[in-house]
Amino acid sequence: MQPWILGLTGGIGSGKSAAASHFARLGVHQVDADQVARWVVEPGRPALARIVDRFGEAILHADGRLDRAALRARIFQTPEERQWLEQLLHPLIRTEMRHALEQARSPYAILVSPLLVESEQQRRMVERILVIDVPEALQLQRTMQRDSVPEQQVRAILQAQAAREERLRHAHDVLVNDRDLAWLHGEVERLHELYLRLHARPQGHSQ
Known part of the structure; x- marks a missing residue:
């Protein structure tokens, strides 16, 4: 079941x-939406490449990871940019959450x-x-x-x-x-x- x-x-x-x-x-078994949201923008994930294409490498830390504070500053200044980011990330996050929930073996x-x-x-x-x-x-x-x-x-x-x-x-x-x-x-x-x-x-x- x-x-x-x-x-x-x-x-x-x-x-x-x-x-x-x-x-x-x-x-x-549990899935944390915040952890999934962080995972989809890890280095090597397609979403991060799209974000860098849009906002430039200034939104990356020196180690190539996403600088969340820099990205937040950009998107909260411009509603259109925030909407673009949500349209990119939200479907990816939902897909990953569904996949992770399907792995459950608990009742x-x-x-x-x-x-x-x-x-x-x-x-x-x-x-x-x-x-x-x-x-x-x-x-x-x-x-x-x-x-x-x-x-x-x-x-x-x-x-x-x-x-x-x-x-x-x-x-x-x-x-x-x-x-x-x-x-x-x-x-x-x-x-x-x-x-x-x-x-x-x-x-x-x-x-």
Whole structure:
């Protein structure tokens, strides 16, 4: 039986990565959209050559890897350039994500993506959505401590992400991560048991 796909998402500082890591320890195959996005522009990949053709070698580090900060500066100045980049990368990223999810041998697999709610194409790839939720004050506190960045910078990131209410509107399951790590692990294990039972139902959850 093909595994069914769970989408896991949450805002910055929500503990999404910690939750995903514990699912992985429980043996659940997962694909991280951010890692896939980095992989498709690795040296030697066709997408990087196209990007260099468009923007020049100034957007490369000395070792030939993509200078993400330089590229971001270019595309955010010009909406047309950002659109060109998205049209190049998004189909490649979706193809790689699908291929990686197809390798799953666990009863269900997880697509971890901070932009799951914002991307209709990514939402179509999953059958159930788990949102790791946290009060905004805690998001700010955790992110400022973790990244050593000022509050206004974290608020700017929050503004760019989907509103908390929008994420919750799409959620089938919500894990409120406002306690310690042991509690988070317990909640992940509880949800894991639920997801295994969903897979075991006679009608199944197949792709």
